[in-house]
Amino acid sequence: MKLYRLFWILILLLVLRANSQKKNEEYRLHIKKATSSIIIDGVGDEQAWSVAEEANHFFMVLPMDDRKATEPTTIKMTYDDDNLYLLATFYNATKANYFVESLRRDFSFGKNDNFLLFLDPYNNQTTGFSFGSNAYGAQWDGTMYDGSKIDLNWDSKWISAVTRNKDKWVFEMAVPFKSIRYEEGVKEWGINFSRLDLKSSEKSSWTPIPRQFPTASLAYSGTLVWDSPPPAPGTNFSIIPYVLGDIKQNQEIDGSVKTNGKIGGDIKFSLTSSLNLDLTVNPDFSQVEVDRQITNLDRFELFFPERRQFFLENGDLFANFGYETIRPFFSRRIGLNVPIQAGARISGNLNDKWRLGVMDMQTAPVDTSGQPSQNFAVLSLQRKIFGRSSIGMMFVNKQSINYPQENDSLIDIYAKYNRNLGVEYNLASANNAWNGKAFLLKSFAPTDDDSGFTQGAHLEYTSRKWNVRLQEEWVSNDYSAEVGFVRRRGYKNLSGKAGHLFFPKAGPILSHGPELNGFYYFNEKLKETDHTAYMAYTFDFRKRSSLMFFLSDDYVELLSPFDPSGLGIANLSTGSKHNWNAFGWEFQSKPQSLLTYALEGRLGGYYEGGNRTSLTSEIGYRFQPYVSLKANLNYNHINLPAPWHTNEFWLIGAEADITFTNKLFFANLLQYNEQSNNFNINSRFQWRYTPASDLFIVYTNNYFIEPYQSRNWGLTLKFTYWLNN
Template identity: 35%
Template structure:
């Protein structure tokens, strides 16, 4: 029997071991359940529990040492959840009392509901022993961290009580929080639980360690006693008022302002959402972390604005997400002036319809109007996105997108800025067990005066077994392919970036997993006779220890051809000339400590050649938890760029420190202090938030920015007071 046959048998045996069919019944109750964390209503005694949890970490082959039991009841208005989690003691890890906490490194239990039974999307709710709640949306089958969105918010209640050997959590989630097909009797379901004292991560449905713990391929069934009826469809109004005092010291202008506006949320049937916004204000949104970017290209930052969050995968998961994404929502509200500087643009109003028309067909419609900014010669624009998705087979789909940015200020309009349009078609492959996944796409843009080389296409195929992950992928972006609403850092390139990764699960008690991987990335310029412009060969070894610490080592071998001059030191002095090329190698070592400790940290060091010189990078991320009220973190990055004469050297510093104080579950104070000498900025963002009613807040936000050079002169200062209130009609 040859090696291929043996490997195939072992792989199929492994799949069979993880193939489970577990289900439990959800009882119908007429009377409401009191949410007090006691589970003393008669319905709880009759409810069938979801039990017999499996370990996911440190092993995936044994039952959990500390078990959990989950019961559910329901009526037309609410899904009631009663959870009993067994514990070894009460020395919990609870970093914060702030809602939407991270599951990693803390005690909690999380439930996921696949309401359309398609293995593609799920609603996620979780709680920790202190009764702090979190909710999120899981998209893309739960196969990557990109599909995990914690910015989504809904109204629901939970109470938790801790006893000697267990804690109990009781929930009431409005049925209107879910989207589902009327008349259905089954949802797919899974739960995962983090136990820091027992050093376990457990799941109801057994999940292999080579998959994410929130992977939607591995789920059981919750069977409703009666078919689900149409849920109540409330209208949510979220008005706001905000006042600000500010001054731009560079232009010597006062920036005092008063605004009012709001959002509205309407459920259309059980499966569609209509979101409306008028004169939105995002002053309360958490500030972005500064980054040190030593590449020649821009970096993207995550979307944090609530209006763009729900069903964001329907609009944003097209093309290559990191290199050729036709729609990147953060482009809306930002425009580039004639000097190439990005300016913040006010949004007048917007509407978004998204959700499912039936079990196989999703639709997304988005239209947003932005204002003009006359002082920067930026016109008003209407931005439209239409996304359609049809499911094929079990977890695959075919998707289409249309984007249109239309200038609506003819007096400010440059001919080349009149419009930009993109049409595209994607096929997304996903097998039920996640063994095969992939994507193929073709997108074409339409811009004034451009008729050739204005398309982008790509292909990716992933194979994922218990011990091997193999990827074949490549894409092309035409020189004239433009998407003003997308993220496309490079054009006119053909790139391939396959990957092979071997996963090893040792029996050593101190080690959990080794990953050995190799990624050869190569880029050519097709319009220059396929001249090679870059390559980066990456070899990596990653290991995870039983105590949750991690160690990684990476080696890089690079080649870069400069088509235009570039200063790697960022001094702005003498740049490396165009039409030159460079071969350079470097190595990197990273260590992350036990995240369950009061003080935990990550250290990263990189040293090696950098273009025609050398670069040394040292980065430290430090965290101190004085739970549950105080969480302090600091990130320090130092880059020393050493180039030969006549080019410049540079010492680049980036320091960020965050202080997060949660006085209670409704009063929070977060302060972010950042220093960057490459940006010549020292900034303070301090935000006091009082949640005086469910999803209703008062924010007091203070921003202060200074030049970080010797003068330390002020750049910009503001203080904002904002009130928003969530009304159900």
């Protein structure tokens, strides 16, 4: 097994260094300083626009990438001493109504007629910024990482406007240079533009991009050429204070109604033009959207994504080390039912090769449980190599401080420290066809039982017709990551997939093809403990709906007691073996319809010779662009021998998203979970009264289903304001 791991690492280090030259270097847009003032009104009739160079003749990416786009698009850009400006005009060759989901910021890309700008100021083809809008003016902004991924949790100060008629829609925007990071004195940035037109089911790009890659792929961006380097960004200093008042009642503790006031805030300071210092004092996250409830029939911990704003900017530097199920750092471990007192983060680019991330967070002690104050420190350093690949290291430290009276029993519960140190290599070929990763992590703890290793590697090839991936993992039984997310320990895993697509020349089906997947787990002595293998066949339709069928084979040897009903009835014993087969399907309707729906199902065997039927559906209707309604349902029917017998439970959710304007939102979520005996209401009103500044009113209530009574409720009023120089 050691030779196998060495083989993988050598492949990832040596394979396909490839030609690092940019694929679309010849696509160049020249930007000149504005010759007149510009008013952001979505009209674009200023003299400065009449002399700006134009990017046009877009390429089709979807349905097929072998021709020019049929929906004409033109882009112009200019700048002054303070702002970067863009004017985009989208002509409608296909006459039909516009399709938009709502006016909510950071909309779903595939459900809106929209335009996106991808900006790579370092021209490194891996990091950058994205800005855009849908056809009704809802804004989109995020940071880019890993060459094509976008973190929409990043918000910045910028303005835009949209106008439209039956023939075209026009988007105009101004982004302050202070709102982005770039290197002083550089005259060439990476850039690309993407348009999705649902009327014609066409996605297009200024530069040619193979259909198997997203238009956000920076490996295929063009070049923005400045007539002179953009203005030196100078020092950017922002203060974002908040004031909050809330009222709460918890019937499960003492039932008393409590009121509370709180103040705190964040500070942002640009250490350099591309490296930022963020400070937070007494942070509050009461406006964060609640987690979607999940029916839990899993043997291992479920993953819920981070939603708190402070942890999300440049979050890839901290959160992407390792794999989704082997993370040395997972920020939701910080402040878990414990107040965060303060924190600091330095993140960004040191230059065009190096990126740095440093974070330090301090939590308060908890008197009722004896949990001490804890400090969480993270260091991430990444260097670009071989064109688009990178090598990085990470160090994570969790340190308990000031145990009450040095209580030995508390030291057993709350370890004095837990640390992780690791290195990682990320492979990305120049044409994006080959991607891979190899990493090694070591944990350090007061006991040998939590001081071990983990390692993983994979290599993936993607072309128009083929997608092939091979992966292996090893987590020792004594590896621990208290500030990370590791679903299981003491295993070795081999997994892979191979998929192929066929493209009919005509008809409603755009592509179809099979995909074979396999996930095989072994203990550290190489004895198989479980596997999941399945064959899927997928159909993608020209109108953007999709259909998939699968057949699966599962085998499990339980490594610990497990209740297959998820209801706490009884446990299957450790070492018991189970094998079953299942059949399933997934269907997603086309996004152009006002009425949309999705259907999923799974029929087949289950533990102990039983069977399980699982049905999931989602239906939505929109009164565009102001109201979007959605309901989802999950039903599980489990038939097992005694003592479980037959059990069934429902998970039902309903959402009403009302967007009065692109600055005034009212979101409502209701969730009924029969498995956890809980009914939840979450309502959030948000008024963005000025860029990046908000007023929130948040109401939450949780009820027991049987007997029906309130568990806890709360009402919060929060006011934030962004002050900057």
